[in-house]
Amino acid sequence: MKFPLDDHIDEYIKEADDTDKTVAQHLKEIIPRTTHLNQETFKEIIEELKKEMDNGENFKNALQRVRNKFILTGNAIEAELPGLFTRIIVNVRLFLSYLSKQLGMKVKEIERRIDANDVNRFIRLIGHLELAPPDNNVVFAAFDEQDMENDPFSNHKAKDIISMIGKVRSSFNKGEPLSLVKIRYKNKPGIEKKFPIFLDAGWYDKFYPAKKNDKYGRTKSLDPSLKNVAEIVHQNLTIFEVAEDIRFLEDKGRET
Numbered sequence: 001m002k003f004p005l006d007d008h009i010d011e012y013i014k015e016a017d018d019t020d021k022t023v024a025q026h027l028k029e030i031i032p033r034t035t036h037l038n039q040e041t042f043k044e045i046i047e048e049l050k051k052e053m054d055n056g057e058n059f060k061n062a063l064q065r066v067r068n069k070f071i072l073t074g075n076a077i078e079a080e081l082p083g084l085f086t087r088i089i090v091n092v093r094l095f096l097s098y099l100s101k102q103l104g105m106k107v108k109e110i111e112r113r114i115d116a117n118d119v120n121r122f123i124r125l126i127g128h129l130e131l132a133p134p135d136n137n138v139v140f141a142a143f144d145e146q147d148m149e150n151d152p153f154s155n156h157k158a159k160d161i162i163s164m165i166g167k168v169r170s171s172f173n174k175g176e177p178l179s180l181v182k183i184r185y186k187n188k189p190g191i192e193k194k195f196p197i198f199l200d201a202g203w204y205d206k207f208y209p210a211k212k213n214d215k216y217g218r219t220k221s222l223d224p225s226l227k228n229v230a231e232i233v234h235q236n237l238t239i240f241e242v243a244e245d246i247r248f249l250e251d252k253g254r255e256t
Contacts, residue, residue, distance in 0.1 A: 127240025
């Protein structure tokens, strides 16, 4: 049976460039498989998407407009969760550039403030900023379901972690070492933790919905030899109110 959005998405794919075509095709496949979302809300989302496209918006623009109304609408997670979550930000260079703009400081000065022996000093410096960019407002966080208090990425290189969370390496320049920022932060009471849905992930082709019988969301590792990681989403929080540890990880050698 044809899904209500299929014709609109197929029309978009005809005109899209290769990258957008790949994302659109992926979303066409996973949206009907959405789980852990109230059925009435799901119907409303589909109707809103269809209405936007009936009114002339292309699929990509329609998704962004509807996303802003329906982020964090997945079901609340009822299973036990850890006391600490792990937030991964890919590419240290881009993170430092973002901090430079937000803080009005040169990157070199920010780098001088990074001290592995005094993480709290760095947390105080950037603490007024949020875990996710303010124009996003959705935080994806991972944890180790086998050992709730364990860091799920301990003893892994940056390249492995990037694969485990389903992130591509397109943000890195040719020859640039792979790197990331790892933030360990408190599971703040009173903030609902939700199953991730396709609108939380947005225009991205590496997100997959949780299975019907799963207790939380889950990444799909880009490297089959590495495990998928349990994940949840929640509203944005300032770094200072929850951060316990911030580490910078860079692989030796250069990416080709």
